């Protein structure tokens with residue numbers, strides 16, 4: 001009898017350094033490189049593959065994932081994963097990995113190049129000089145020495161930009177909710193709030209992921225608050241800046257220059273900003289150097305092949321790294337821990353620098369490190385594309401977060417329980433969860449109110465006055481907007497007091513519907529959540 005083992009099949013669907021294909025083959029995978037396909041062509045083909053290696057041009061939508069019946073892992077050769085529907089991939093059991101550091105230096109250097117290009121108007125001067133105009137009198141630049149650079153986002157790339165800018169004798173100020181005073185001092189930058197940055201910066205560079213909190217962070221209102229003559233660089237993500245407002249403020253000379261590497265719609269073959277004075281751009285070239293592309297191609301191929309061939313997990317955004325023995329026992333706890341971390345991260349506001357993770361009853365006997373990693377990864381996921389179970393504790397420490405792990409062997413009401421508590425300006429806020437039947441993670445308490453809920457997919461969290469008729473009103477509102485409710489979970493402090501409603505819904509809830517729900521009688525707070 002012959003024992004036939006089939007090799008895992010991998011599709012590389014974006015332009016990638018050839019080292020990636022070589023590594024896949026050397027590590028025992030069959031690889032196809034097919035770039036530039038339409039979404040329909042990708043959907044028709046994806047069912048054949050176990051692994052998918054991408055950059056930013058391939059968008060992995062629910063439709064792609066539905067068609068990907070054999071897919072086990074997606075690897076992003078780069079940092080930003082906003083082109084992958086991670087909750088949907090998680091629901092399908094597909095691991096999503098990225099390469100968090102391979103292109104950071106290159107992207108930081110591109111941001112600095114943009115600062116220089118704006119200061120001396122190099123692209124415009126080049127075009128007109130080569131056209132034979134010799135336009136010497138039209139190009140009066142500015143020095144960057146002594147100028148203030150405002151960083152929005154001071155993570156990996158932001159901190160490299162800061163170090164380069166300091167070397168160029170700029171003063172650097174930074175707005176980042178996760179930047180601690182100690183880390184700011186270590187980086188040689190001044191921590192400021194957003195308004196302070198807008199008021200003071202001569203140059204602004206953006207280095208955040210695109211999230212619900214950062215989308216449109218340079219809105220028209222914020223752009224109008226900037227110092228007259230400011231120059232703005234975005235090498236992070238389109239969608240962080242209101243492009244129409246940017247155009248108006250460039251035309252009115254309030255903004256002296258803007259350099260974009262990324263656009264709200266990509267590929268940006270047309271854009272209202274094209275042709276605007278003092279506007280320069282590049283076609284998402286931030287990561288495009290030989291060095292960075294070799295780095296990310298090698299890393300993504302090694303990570304994907306390791307997972308497909310050996311089951312090893314590195315830099316996963318939706319799965320813990322685990323040893324073979326611990327894995328089966330810890331797996332449901334990790335899912336619970338990540339969801340509890342994500343829940344407090346999404347609901348508790350302010351400068352959250354203290355978090356405690358309590359394991360009670362049977363959970364006290366488990367290896368606490370992966371559980372802590374999972375809580376912190378869930379907690380920080382909304383701030384960073386690069387956080388995972390492995391790097392979350394390190395990132396939390398670097399950002400000055402105080403993390404406490406508490407073991408309590410004595411069983412309470414549940415025989416096993418995880419409790420996550422953050423310290424906020426309103427006092428301590430805790431959420432807790434257990435496992436039903438040793439497998440199924442369940443939320444059992446939210447901010448002091450008992451509830452039983454499965455934290456999954458898209459959800460709506462509502463705090464309201466406990467009064468008759470409310471459930472009907474919210475059900476009707478969602479129904480009228482075509483939103484199907486999958487699950488309804490209720491909890492309350494005491495009859496007629498504060499009540500909590502956690503609805504699981506079949507699709508993301510748009511912001512305007514959240515606003516409508518907030519305006520319903522008796523509602524105190526509404527928040528759309530994603531797990």
Ligand SMILES: NC(=O)c1ccc[n+]([C@@H]2O[C@H](COP(=O)([O-])OP(=O)(O)OC[C@H]3O[C@@H](n4cnc5c(N)ncnc54)[C@H](O)[C@@H]3O)[C@@H](O)[C@H]2O)c1
Nearest residue numbers: 080107153154155156157176178208209235236286287384
């Ligand atoms: N142009 C390109 O080709 C290119 C290349 C690489 C990365 N990027 C983009 O750059 C982004 C940053 O990469 P990184 O490696 O520095 O990521 P990172 O996760 O190390 O840093 C992101 C920082 O943004 C901060 N942040 C989050 N929300 C914020 C908010 N509301 N206000 C201010 N700061 C906030 C986080 O606290 C974190 O410090 C990536 O997410 C990616 O989208 C673009």
Ligand SMILES: O=C(O)[C@H](O)COP(=O)(O)O
Nearest residue numbers: 055056057078079080287
């Ligand atoms: O997030 C990233 O890594 C960058 O946006 C790079 O994108 P690219 O790989 O498509 O150049």
